[in-house]
Amino acid sequence: MIGRIHLSENLELLKTLPEESVDLIYIDPPFNTGKVQKRIQLRTVHSSIGNRIGFQGKRYESIVVGSRHFDDLFDDYLAFLEPRMREAYRVLAPRGCMYFHVDYREVHYCKILLDAIFGRASFLNEIIWAYDYGGRPKNRWPAKHDNILLYAKNPSDYIFNYDEIERIPYMAPGLVGPEKAARGKLPTDTWWHTIVATNGKEKTGYPTQKPLGILRRMIQASSMPGDLVLDFFAGSGTTGAAAIELGRRFILVDSNPEALKVMARRFDGRDDIEWEGFDPTPYQSVHRQGMLFGHNADSMGTANATSDRGSGCTDARFAGSCT
Numbered sequence: 001m002i003g004r005i006h007l008s009e010n011l012e013l014l015k016t017l018p019e020e021s022v023d024l025i026y027i028d029p030p031f032n033t034g035k036v037q038k039r040i041q042l043r044t045v046h047s048s049i050g051n052r053i054g055f056q057g058k059r060y061e062s063i064v065v066g067s068r069h070f071d072d073l074f075d076d077y078l079a080f081l082e083p084r085m086r087e088a089y090r091v092l093a094p095r096g097c098m099y100f101h102v103d104y105r106e107v108h109y110c111k112i113l114l115d116a117i118f119g120r121a122s123f124l125n126e127i128i129w130a131y132d133y134g135g136r137p138k139n140r141w142p143a144k145h146d147n148i149l150l151y152a153k154n155p156s157d158y159i160f161n162y163d164e165i166e167r168i169p170y171m172a173p174g175l176v177g178p179e180k181a182a183r184g185k186l187p188t189d190t191w192w193h194t195i196v197a198t199n200g201k202e203k204t205g206y207p208t209q210k211p212l213g214i215l216r217r218m219i220q221a222s223s224m225p226g227d228l229v230l231d232f233f234a235g236s237g238t239t240g241a242a243a244i245e246l247g248r249r250f251i252l253v254d255s256n257p258e259a260l261k262v263m264a265r266r267f268d269g270r271d272d273i274e275w276e277g278f279d280p281t282p283y284q285s286v287h288r289q290g291m292l293f294g295h296n297a298d299s300m301g302t303a304n305a306t307s308d309r310g311s312g313c314t315d316a317r318f319a320g321s322c323t
């Protein structure tokens with residue numbers, strides 16, 4: 001079997017995985033997972049029309065002076081993440097790494113949480129995934145990036161396949177000579193990559209789908225062929241698709257049946273995936289086999305496929321780096 005896909009609440013599932021059994025983790029947790037606990041702050045004032053009667057028959061009313069909505073939401077988010085991050089640390093192999101994908105508004109708080117669990121020295125990188133898509137507010141700089149925190153279980157011994165990382169074109173190839181220009185350069189911690197195009201072949205229809213190109217880069221750099229990759233906020237299964245392409249095994253977990261339906265279609269035609277808690281067959285059809293990589297599924301499983309890998313991931317894969 002190359003992979004296993006679970007319809008499950010991830011904390012429960014994580015608890016069933018053996019210690020140090022996973023070589024690489026990528027997660028892209030949603031925000032707003034915690035309960036919204038809008039705590040209203042009230043002040044009591046004298047009022048002739050107030051409905052509360054106090055000392056000497058005076059009337060009072062309560063007025064709303066504020067709300068702690070966002071704090072509470074955020075406290076809940078960290079409380080939601082913490083036990084899952086502790087499990088992630090437990091199941092990660094001694095040389096394993098975790099990529100934690102998050103929004104620029106939460107990244108600072110999440111880093112403090114992850115530093116506490118992994119240890120500050122285990123923090124290797126903050127990767128900026130930069131894209132250029134969508135509206136531009138006129139009252140501040142348009143936010144056009146996500147943040148990906150990279151942690152190693154053991155900061156003095158972890159997998160980083162420097163030589164395997166796909167090179168990208170130089171910005172000014174004329175300045176580096178033809179040989180260097182032909183080889184390209186290694187990416188830095190700032191990755192320019194298009195989002196999944198709304199009408200592209202890679203699109204699955206899952207609203208938060210991430211591009212295969214960025215998952216491919218992480219998996220190639222931080223795992224070996226045959227290794228086990230875990231994504232317990234799997235969504236449309238991008239991590240699994242990239243793992244298959246690179247010859248890695250995978251475990252995907254999502255609690256939303258809609259995500260499992262999308263994955264059923266995405267991995268249609270593969271009989272080397274186990275499904276737990278969900279029957280994919282009603283959503284599969286031989287006619288849908290092209291969805292996995294945006295072209296014929298025959299090319300699945302090739303460890304170093306260099307052909308078209310879906311929209312936004314061919315020559316223009318890291319388009320911003322070429323400009």
Ligand SMILES: C[S@@+](CC[C@H](N)C(=O)[O-])C[C@H]1O[C@@H](n2cnc3c(N)ncnc32)[C@H](O)[C@@H]1O
Binds near residue numbers: 028208210236
């Ligand atoms: C931002 S999406 C991930 C998208 C994914 N990276 C992709 O490329 O499609 C987050 C996913 O986490 C799932 N999720 C949220 N809470 C969960 C939980 N407690 N257990 C399992 N899955 C959960 C949601 O259903 C959603 O599909």
